[in-house]
Amino acid sequence: MQKTNGGFLISKIKQVQGRVFAHILAQHGIDQLNGAQGRILHVLWNHDNIPISDLAKSTGLAKTTLTSMLDRLADTGYIQRQTDKKDRRKINIRLTDRAVSMKNQYQTVSQQMSDIFYKGFSNREIAEFESYLDRILTNLTRKEREQ
Numbered sequence: 001m002q003k004t005n006g007g008f009l010i011s012k013i014k015q016v017q018g019r020v021f022a023h024i025l026a027q028h029g030i031d032q033l034n035g036a037q038g039r040i041l042h043v044l045w046n047h048d049n050i051p052i053s054d055l056a057k058s059t060g061l062a063k064t065t066l067t068s069m070l071d072r073l074a075d076t077g078y079i080q081r082q083t084d085k086k087d088r089r090k091i092n093i094r095l096t097d098r099a100v101s102m103k104n105q106y107q108t109v110s111q112q113m114s115d116i117f118y119k120g121f122s123n124r125e126i127a128e129f130e131s132y133l134d135r136i137l138t139n140l141t142r143k144e145r146e147q
Contacts, residue, residue, distance in 0.1 A: 006136070010136075017035075017113070017117075018034075018035050020113070020116065021035055021038075021109075021113055022034070022035070024109050024112055024113065025038070025109055028105055028108065028109050029105075030102065030105065030106065030109065032076060033078075036059070036061060036065070036069055037069055037072065037073055037078075038106065039059045039060075039061070040055065040059055040061075040066070040069055040070070040073065040079075041073075041078065041079075041095070041099055041102075041103075041106065042106070042110070043055060043058040043059055044079065044093065044094070044095050044099070045095070045099075045100075045103050045106075048094050048095050049082070049092050049093070049094040050092060050093060051084070051090050051091070051092055051093075052066065052067070052070070052091060052092075052093060055093055070093060073099075077096055077098050078095070078096055078098055078099040079093050079094065079095060079096060079099060080093075080094050080095075080096055081093060082094055
C-alpha cells in the first residue's frame with residue numbers, strides 16, 4: 001500500500017490556515033470572531049433565518065459544538081434565536097443588524113484568504129483540487145453516517 005500524507009496535510013493546513021485567518025481578521029478589526037463563528041455567519045449571510053439543523057449541515061459543525069458557538073454569537077450580538085412562525089417547536093437562527101453590517105468586510109478577508117490559498121494555481125488547478133476535496137468530504141460524510 002502506498003504511503004499517503006493527505007489527512008496529515010489537511011490537518012496541518014487547517015491549523016496554519018486558522019492562525020493566518022485570525023491574523024487577517026484582527027488586521028481588519030474583526031478579532032472577536034474565530035474561524036468556526038465566521039463559517040456560521042457566512043452560511044447565514046447566504047441563507048438567513050434557518051433552523052439549527054440546517055445550519056449544522058451547512059457548516060459541518062456538530063450540533064453540540066454549534067450550540068455553544070451560537071451561544072457566544074448571541075451573547076456578542078451577532079445572531080438571534082427565533083421561534084419558527086409555522087412550527088413553534090423549531091428555533092431558527094437569524095442575523096442581527098450588527099452581523100449584516102460586517103458582511104462586506106468579512107468577504108474582503110475571505111477573498112484575501114482565497115488569494116493566499118491559491119497563489120500560483122491556475123483556474124483549472126483550483127477546480128481540479130476542489131473536486132478532489134469534495135470527493136474526500138463525500139467519502140468521510142458517508143462513513144460518518146454509517147457509524
